[in-house]
Amino acid sequence: MQSLRPFSxxxxxxxxxxxxxxxxxxxxxxxxxxxxxxGLSEREAAITALAASGEERAAPILEALAAxxxxxxxxxxxxxxxxxxxxxLALVDAISGxxxxxxxxxxxxxxxxxxxxxxTIEAAVGSLTLMSPNxxxxxxxxxxxxxRRDPAALPALDQALAAEKDPRIKRxxxxxxxxVVLATADAPAAQKLAAIGVLRDRADRDSLGVLNAAxxxxxxxxxxxxxLAAAGSIEQTLAAWQMAQNxxxxxxxxxxxLLAAIGLAITFGTMGVINMAHGEMVMLGxxxxxxxxxxxxxxAPHLFDVSLAIALPLAFVxxxxxxxxxxxxxxxxxxxxxxxxxxxxWGLSLVLQQAVRSIFGSSNREVGAPSWMxxxxxxxxxxxxxxxxxxxxxxxxxxxxxxxxxxxxxxxxYMRAVTQNRPMASAVGIRxxxxxxxxxxxxxxxxxxxxxxxxxxxxxxxxxxxxxIIDSFMxxxxxxxxxxxxxxxxxxxxxxxxxxxxxxxxxxxxxxLVLVFIIMFIQRRPRGLFALxxxxxx
Amino acid sequence: xxxxxxxxxGLVAAGLAASAATSAFAQAGDTIKVGIxxxxxxxxxxxxxxxxxxxxxxxxxxxxxxxxxxxKLEPVVVDPASNWPLFAEKARELLQKEKVAVVFGCWTSxxxxxxxxxxxxxxxxxxxxxxxxxxxxxxxxxxxxxxxNQQAIPAVDYLMSKDGGEVKRWVLAGTDYVYPRTTxxxxxxxxxxxxxxKEDIMIxxxxxxxxxxxxxxxxxxxxxxxxxxxxxxxxxxxxxxxxFYKELGNQGIKAKDIPVVAFSVGEEELAGVDTKxxxxxxxxxxxxxxxKDPANAEFIKTWQAFTKNPKRVTNDPMEASVIGFRMWVExxxxxxTTDPDKVIDAxxxxxxxxxSGGISEMLPNHHIxxxxxxxxxxxxxxxxxxxxxxxxxPGEAWSPILDDSKNLKADWTKPVNCGNFDTVAxxxxxxxAK
Numbered sequence: 001m002q003s004l005r006p007f008s009x010x011x012x013x014x015x016x017x018x019x020x021x022x023x024x025x026x027x028x029x030x031x032x033x034x035x036x037x038x039g040l041s042e043r044e045a046a047i048t049a050l051a052a053s054g055e056e057r058a059a060p061i062l063e064a065l066a067a068x069x070x071x072x073x074x075x076x077x078x079x080x081x082x083x084x085x086x087x088x089l090a091l092v093d094a095i096s097g098x099x100x101x102x103x104x105x106x107x108x109x110x111x112x113x114x115x116x117x118x119x120t121i122e123a124a125v126g127s128l129t130l131m132s133p134n135x136x137x138x139x140x141x142x143x144x145x146x147x148r149r150d151p152a153a154l155p156a157l158d159q160a161l162a163a164e165k166d167p168r169i170k171r172x173x174x175x176x177x178x179x180v181v182l183a184t185a186d187a188p189a190a191q192k193l194a195a196i197g198v199l200r201d202r203a204d205r206d207s208l209g210v211l212n213a214a215x216x217x218x219x220x221x222x223x224x225x226x227x228l229a230a231a232g233s234i235e236q237t238l239a240a241w242q243m244a245q246n247x248x249x250x251x252x253x254x255x256x257x258l259l260a261a262i263g264l265a266i267t268f269g270t271m272g273v274i275n276m277a278h279g280e281m282v283m284l285g286x287x288x289x290x291x292x293x294x295x296x297x298x299x300a301p302h303l304f305d306v307s308l309a310i311a312l313p314l315a316f317v318x319x320x321x322x323x324x325x326x327x328x329x330x331x332x333x334x335x336x337x338x339x340x341x342x343x344x345x346w347g348l349s350l351v352l353q354q355a356v357r358s359i360f361g362s363s364n365r366e367v368g369a370p371s372w373m374x375x376x377x378x379x380x381x382x383x384x385x386x387x388x389x390x391x392x393x394x395x396x397x398x399x400x401x402x403x404x405x406x407x408x409x410x411x412x413x414y415m416r417a418v419t420q421n422r423p424m425a426s427a428v429g430i431r432x433x434x435x436x437x438x439x440x441x442x443x444x445x446x447x448x449x450x451x452x453x454x455x456x457x458x459x460x461x462x463x464x465x466x467x468x469i470i471d472s473f474m475x476x477x478x479x480x481x482x483x484x485x486x487x488x489x490x491x492x493x494x495x496x497x498x499x500x501x502x503x504x505x506x507x508x509x510x511x512x513l514v515l516v517f518i519i520m521f522i523q524r525r526p527r528g529l530f531a532l533x534x535x536x537x538x
Numbered sequence: 539x540x541x542x543x544x545x546x547x548g549l550v551a552a553g554l555a556a557s558a559a560t561s562a563f564a565q566a567g568d569t570i571k572v573g574i575x576x577x578x579x580x581x582x583x584x585x586x587x588x589x590x591x592x593x594x595x596x597x598x599x600x601x602x603x604x605x606x607x608x609x610k611l612e613p614v615v616v617d618p619a620s621n622w623p624l625f626a627e628k629a630r631e632l633l634q635k636e637k638v639a640v641v642f643g644c645w646t647s648x649x650x651x652x653x654x655x656x657x658x659x660x661x662x663x664x665x666x667x668x669x670x671x672x673x674x675x676x677x678x679x680x681x682x683x684x685x686x687n688q689q690a691i692p693a694v695d696y697l698m699s700k701d702g703g704e705v706k707r708w709v710l711a712g713t714d715y716v717y718p719r720t721t722x723x724x725x726x727x728x729x730x731x732x733x734x735x736k737e738d739i740m741i742x743x744x745x746x747x748x749x750x751x752x753x754x755x756x757x758x759x760x761x762x763x764x765x766x767x768x769x770x771x772x773x774x775x776x777x778x779x780x781x782f783y784k785e786l787g788n789q790g791i792k793a794k795d796i797p798v799v800a801f802s803v804g805e806e807e808l809a810g811v812d813t814k815x816x817x818x819x820x821x822x823x824x825x826x827x828x829x830k831d832p833a834n835a836e837f838i839k840t841w842q843a844f845t846k847n848p849k850r851v852t853n854d855p856m857e858a859s860v861i862g863f864r865m866w867v868e869x870x871x872x873x874x875t876t877d878p879d880k881v882i883d884a885x886x887x888x889x890x891x892x893x894s895g896g897i898s899e900m901l902p903n904h905h906i907x908x909x910x911x912x913x914x915x916x917x918x919x920x921x922x923x924x925x926x927x928x929x930x931x932p933g934e935a936w937s938p939i940l941d942d943s944k945n946l947k948a949d950w951t952k953p954v955n956c957g958n959f960d961t962v963a964x965x966x967x968x969x970x971a972k
Contacts, residue, residue: 112924116701118794119703122794147795208763209764212766216766249753362578364777364780364807376788376790383790387788388752458749463580463777467777502754507754508744
């Protein structure tokens with residue numbers, strides 16, 4: 001019965017703080033009944049009462065409540081916990097914990113919670129699960145207590161600290177305790193000073209928040225000074241991390257620009273076609289992803305995690321094929337007439353947008369993130385999201401693959417030959433029209449690949465491409481027309497510059513400054529960062 | 539020779555077409571034309587196409603009931619293509635060429651501003667169904683969306699209350715154009731009035747369609763670590779919302795830590811997002827699809843049948859369009875004519891049921907009374923109403939919080955008959971203000 005001891009301690013504390021004594025004697029059924037009846041305002045007391053009851057079922061019931069999985073069955077008014085199981089919900093009786101069949105959502109009424117109650121529940125569940133045999137649960141309990149800083153959790157924390165063996169969890173608990181101590185108005189100054197020390201060593205954004213709050217609430221001058229000093233030292237550490245963060249954000253933005261621009265680097269950069277419909281090729285790639293995911297959702301849900309891998313080749317083929325079609329039917333008649341090409345492709349981009357709007361509707365389409373692309377991890381004080389990380393990796397892989405194609409395959413050889421000296425290439429027997437079509441197809445296909453990646457971070461809507469077309473041209477021109485490495489360096493430079501400007505100048509001014517910078521730069525170096533030299537220039 | 543015949547045939551055809559057009563015009567006496575001025579292409583198509591469909595549905599419903607004044611209603615749809623100057627051109631086309639009796643249209647404030655002079659010049663009637671920044675009242679325009687005091691101010695009040703989490707620190711984030719800028723100006727003045735120190739307010743603007751939110755979300759996180767409860771008030775518009783919410787989810791900003799309350803995010807906007815990480819973030823509107831009311835259930839059923847899509851969602855501007863349409867119908871019945879001057883006068887005081895169980899009234903300042911609801915995002919992309927004003931809130935054309943508008947009032951009834959009446963100087967400023 002050792003595991004119940006913290007509960008009884010907690011119980012007495014909570015009881016003395018807020019609760020009517022009557023609730024303590026009530027059994028689980030009454031407690032759950034109170035929880036599920038009444039409005040939002042009465043629910044808070046019911047949550048605290050249930051948490052203080054010491055009942056074993058309290059934690060799972062409260063967790064279900066916070067997750068929106070606690071229901072009352074309309075037919076017999078029994079409280080049940082429902083978890084999604086296909087189209088129906090698999091039910092568990094809230095009080096006994098035994099399976100209770102299944103139901104559709106329409107036959108159940110959900111017990112509602114709001115943000116404030118979710119916070120209360122987090123604190124309550126935190127206290128209740130501190131002694132859980134599962135190390136992960138204990139860790140997350142400590143973390144949620146750190147966030148909630150509920151003074152009532154202090155006895156439970158002390159209890160758990162004494163029993164804890166795992167050093168990592170012990171540290172989390174110590175930190176949580178420090179945060180709670182600082183949030184308790186009447187804690188002794190000595191304890192508060194020790195707590196400030198603990199938090200200074202933790203040195204992250206959350207502890208900064210706790211320290212700032214403590215400093216403004218402190219009545220004791222010594223405590224206040226210590227909290228301020230600790231906050232100051234954390235801020236210094238964080239300022240250094242901020243630099244790293246800006247660099248990372250810059251690389252991440254750069255990789256998105258690179259992906260959007262790399263196809264254009266082929267069609268515009270090497271072929272010289274001002275392709276305003278490039279953005280729409282990206283959009284088609286994103287819609288291909290959407291279609292693939294739709295099919296998977298309806299026919300093979302277990303494949304969802306590989307949906308992007310399936311979408312990649314399809315997007316390449318779809319965009320590439322449409323690119324070849326455009327080249328054969330429109331662009332090949334316009335070679336050497338840049339203004340006409342510009343207008344024709346601009347019109348084409350509008351046609352493609354409206355076509356997609358007619359087929360898929362004008363509203364955004366949901367493209368889900370596979371599990372390996374959701375969430376984030378912490379690198380020091382740097383918060384890196386998996387989605388962004390994979391996009392950086394993906395853009396570099398695409399870039400490398402493209403370089404390989406251009407350097408090591410016959411097609412690449414022909415492409416370079418045709419773009420560098422068309423009459424000569426033709427004279428040695430290369431079928432230049434075919435190479436033109438394939439080159440344009442390759443550029444468009446790569447735009448399609450970019451669309452798959454961009455569907456993860458942006459809207460999948462008919463306007464998707466428009467947002468990237470200006471940036472793509474900017475990158476290609478800045479990097480140097482006709483030079484792939486120029487595109488790489490250009491994209492990354494623009495990304496990093498943008499992200500360093502943004503915190504100081506704001507997003508709007510930052511963007512303007514980047515544009516002005518590029519205009520000035522092009523004045524100085526009209527051929528971009530890495531200008532092609534030699535005969536091909538003419 | 540051949541060309542000659544071709545041209546002659548062409549001329550004949552043109553003549554035929556022209557006579558057909560005139561005969562159609564002659565028949566127009568049997569119908570009442572209803573103009574629809576919503577973008578069907580371009581950036582705003584995502585939001586505005588739906589409103590076009592709603593008005594078409596209302597017209598169809600009305601015709602099923604036998605039309606209006608014994609005549610059928612005939613919708614005239616034009617596409618201003620999210621192009622602001624084109625809005626003015628198309629408005630002129632509707633009023634001058636098509637001779638419509640009323641226009642339902644516009645979404646962005648800039649499109650509304652661009653058609654104002656046209657409606658004034660040609661004496662048309664415009665119903666504007668979207669929440670906006672206020673500071674305007676025009677004789678020819680009826681505003682059925684929320685004014686700031688029917689959306690922004692109650693939302694802030696809620697967040698300041700115990701249930702809302704007693705927020706002390708505020709991020710006002712918006713897209714860089716007139717609606718967010720004016721709304722944030724009003725909110726900032728309101729917060730300062732409520733005793734929030736200036737350093738606890740952070741204002742941030744982003745360009746239209748902003749898609750890289752990493753730094754801004756990190757900044758919000760940083761701003762939120764000052765040890766006071768922080769909330770974000772978002773006037774971010776349109777397409778930029780999806781990547782914003784995705785980034786919030788990715789960086790692990792939970793609603794119980796830093797809630798985001800949005801004024802431009804409704805059921806339609808959430809259709810493209812995985813809402814599981816967003817549960818608990820808020821939106822302030824005057825209507826939610828999840829509102830439990832027989833009128834709403836009926837409306838949703840009709841809408842889903844009309845669009846032949848059982849999953850089609852409804853949202854606040856749609857409700858505002860419906861209210862506007864019903865008010866116009868009632869006013870025309872009351873006036874017994876579609877003559878603009880008579881209908882404009884008849885509209886004031888018209889009461890029609892809204893879709894959340896109340897009765898909305900057109901006020902003398904051309905705004906309407908509405909309930910204000912705060913909803914939390916649920917995992918299924920719907921909103922759970924967590925707070926509601928006890929009664930209906932009358933819309934204010936001019937904010938009493940801002941210094942330059944606190945003395946102004948709009949009243950289109952006699953004897954004032956003015957959109958910007960200065961109550962201190964006791965005179966109508968009229969166009970001089972613009």
